[in-house]
Each structure stands twice: as C-alpha cells, then as structure tokens.
Amino acid sequence: MLVAYLPFVIIPALLGSWAILLLVRILAKPWVKKALLLLAVAGILALVFGVKPVREADVNGDHAERSFYELLRHTRSG
Numbered sequence: 381m382l383v384a385y386l387p388f389v390i391i392p393a394l395l396g397s398w399a400i401l402l403l404v405r406i407l408a409k410p411w412v413k414k415a416l417l418l419l420a421v422a423g424i425l426a427l428v429f430g431v432k433p434v435r436e437a438d439v440n441g442d443h444a445e446r447s448f449y450e451l452l453r454h455t456r457s458g
Contacts, residue, residue, distance in 0.1 A: 406412055 407416075
C-alpha cells in the first residue's frame with residue numbers, strides 16, 4: 381500500500397518545489413515587486429470604495445426572514 385501512495389506524495393512535492401523555484405526567480409525582479417504592491421493597493425482601494433456596508437434596516441427586514449425560510453423549506457423533516 382505504501383508503494384501506491386508514494387506517487388501521491390512525490391508528485392505534489394515535486395510540483396510544489398518547482399512552483400517555489402519559479403516564484404523565487406520571478407519575485408527577485410524589482411519591477412515585479414512594485415507591480416504586486418500596486419496591485420495590492422488597487423485591490424484594497426477597490427474593496428474600500430466598492431463594498432457598501434449593510435444597514436441595520438436591511439438586516440432586520442421582514443424580507444430577509446422570509447427568504448431564509450424559503451431557502452430552508454425543503455430541509456424540514458416530517
């Protein structure tokens with residue numbers, strides 16, 4: 381049985397080590413670091429300005445409760 385599991389350990393380990401080596405080669409370049417930093421800042425700004433907060437009136441509305449029960453109507457036993 382050990383022989384059967386061996387490829388499932390060796391192949392992912394090999395692919396992971398190749399991925400690490402590729403990432404180290406790519407991330408060693410200064411322009412990649414700057415591009416990733418700009419991408420992270422753009423992502424954070426998109427989250428800050430793109431996600432609207434949930435109002436309490438939306439949460440406590442009757443519509444949410446009805447939708448919840450509508451979703452769970454097929455899960456009743458008996």
